[in-house]
Amino acid sequence: MASxxxxxxxxxxxxxxxxxxxxxxxxxxxxxxxxxxxxxxKTTARQALxxxxxxxxxxxxxxxxxxxxxxxxxSDVADLFQLDTPAKQDAFHATVGSRIASKRKLxxxxxxxxxxxxxxxxxxFAYNSPVPGMSKRDFCVLESHNEIExxxxxxxxxxxxxxxxxxxxxxxxxxxxxxxxxxxxxRSGLVCIETDTxxxxxxxxxxxxxxxxxxxNIATKRMAKRQVEKILRxxxxxxxxxxxxxxxxxxxxxxxxxxxKLCTRCSKTLHLFRPKRQCHRCxxxxxxxxxxxxxxxxxxxxxxxxxxxxxxxxxxxGD
Numbered sequence: 001m002a003s004x005x006x007x008x009x010x011x012x013x014x015x016x017x018x019x020x021x022x023x024x025x026x027x028x029x030x031x032x033x034x035x036x037x038x039x040x041x042k043t044t045a046r047q048a049l050x051x052x053x054x055x056x057x058x059x060x061x062x063x064x065x066x067x068x069x070x071x072x073x074x075s076d077v078a079d080l081f082q083l084d085t086p087a088k089q090d091a092f093h094a095t096v097g098s099r100i101a102s103k104r105k106l107x108x109x110x111x112x113x114x115x116x117x118x119x120x121x122x123x124x125f126a127y128n129s130p131v132p133g134m135s136k137r138d139f140c141v142l143e144s145h146n147e148i149e150x151x152x153x154x155x156x157x158x159x160x161x162x163x164x165x166x167x168x169x170x171x172x173x174x175x176x177x178x179x180x181x182x183x184x185x186x187r188s189g190l191v192c193i194e195t196d197t198x199x200x201x202x203x204x205x206x207x208x209x210x211x212x213x214x215x216x217n218i219a220t221k222r223m224a225k226r227q228v229e230k231i232l233r234x235x236x237x238x239x240x241x242x243x244x245x246x247x248x249x250x251x252x253x254x255x256x257x258x259x260x261k262l263c264t265r266c267s268k269t270l271h272l273f274r275p276k277r278q279c280h281r282c283x284x285x286x287x288x289x290x291x292x293x294x295x296x297x298x299x300x301x302x303x304x305x306x307x308x309x310x311x312x313x314x315x316x317x318g319d
Contacts, residue, residue, distance in 0.1 A: 004122075009109050012168065016109070016120050016144040019166035019187050024148065026056050027191040027204035030065045036225065039066075041232040045292065046070070048232050050225060055208045061186065064221070065206040066228040070192075070235035071305065072201055074147070074161045077192050080238060081145060081163055101126040101136065120144040122168070126180060129223065137183035142166045150193065160193040167210065184210035190231075205231040260285035265304060281307040 004012070033053035040047045048068035055061040103125040110120045120142065127137045148160040167184035186208045193202040205228045260276060262269060264284040270276045274287045280301040291304035 004107055016142040020164040022057050022187045023164045023189055026206045030067050039229055061208050063208050064224040064228050066231045067204050070201050070203050072238040076238050078161050101128050118146050136180045138177050138180040158194050162191045164189040186210050263287040265290035277302050279304040
């Protein structure tokens with residue numbers, strides 16, 4: 001892989017560092033912006049709030065962002081975005097990268113290692129537009145992954161991880177591609193922060209398009225909104241990595257389920273409007289909110305949150 005002159009490497013690292021800091025600022029102020037919609041994942045029942053407003057650095061640029069929670073760890077999220085195996089690439093393309101047609105790393109400015117997932121690259125990627133008749137877009141960007149620590153409103157330091165994408169236009173290494181329109185995004189990406197609940201992450205996804213031509217019209221606004229809504233797919237793909245398919249079995253009626261009066265997870269009373277369900281892995285009886293139906297091997301099987309991601313029980317999946 002080609003290398004850049006040292007002065008250019010340092011300059012691009014500084015740009016990436018500032019873009020990451022600005023992405024975090026944009027993410028944490030999402031609840032102060034206009035609420036555009038509330039969406040819910042059909043399988044996990046997890047909800048996300050979608051907001052719209054202006055970029056904190058350049059108010060002339062529009063911003064769309066989503067906020068939710070996911071059951072995972074910072075290391076699992078960071079590892080998914082390494083894209084160093086076919087499985088991770090498939091998971092990425094099925095979640096936030098579903099419209100990416102091609103992606104190449106042009107320069108590596110820093111490499112991750114065993115104890116730190118921080119990295120910074122200059123990458124190129126092509127994007128398939130979901131709008132019929134609209135040309136493909138391509139981007140030349142700084143892509144940085146960093147472990148962070150922030151102090152919340154309660155003055156508590158919390159660990160986090162961020163993936164920031166920021167377009168650069170002063171590099172001629174990758175020229176424009178025929179039949180594609182060179183596009184730009186600024187201070188966009190994913191911010192994950194640990195919460196007081198072990199294994200539950202506070203997650204923000206921010207997109208700041210740098211617009212040309214028609215500008216912020218209905219089509220581009222819809223595209224941006226659809227992109228940030230993909231945040232809800234992350235939890236499902238991350239959790240599947242922890243589910244041992246061989247431990248999930250079809251169950252038959254049991255006395256344990258028939259006689260249960262309380263949910264074994266949240267201790268709520270089971271009744272007509274909170275019916276009993278039985279986990280296909282641990283066979284415990286519980287209420288519907290303490291588990292999810294997952295498509296496994298052509299069937300939908302109910303698996304409790306504890307079995308789906310051990311040690312990360314989160315009964316309030318609709319938060």
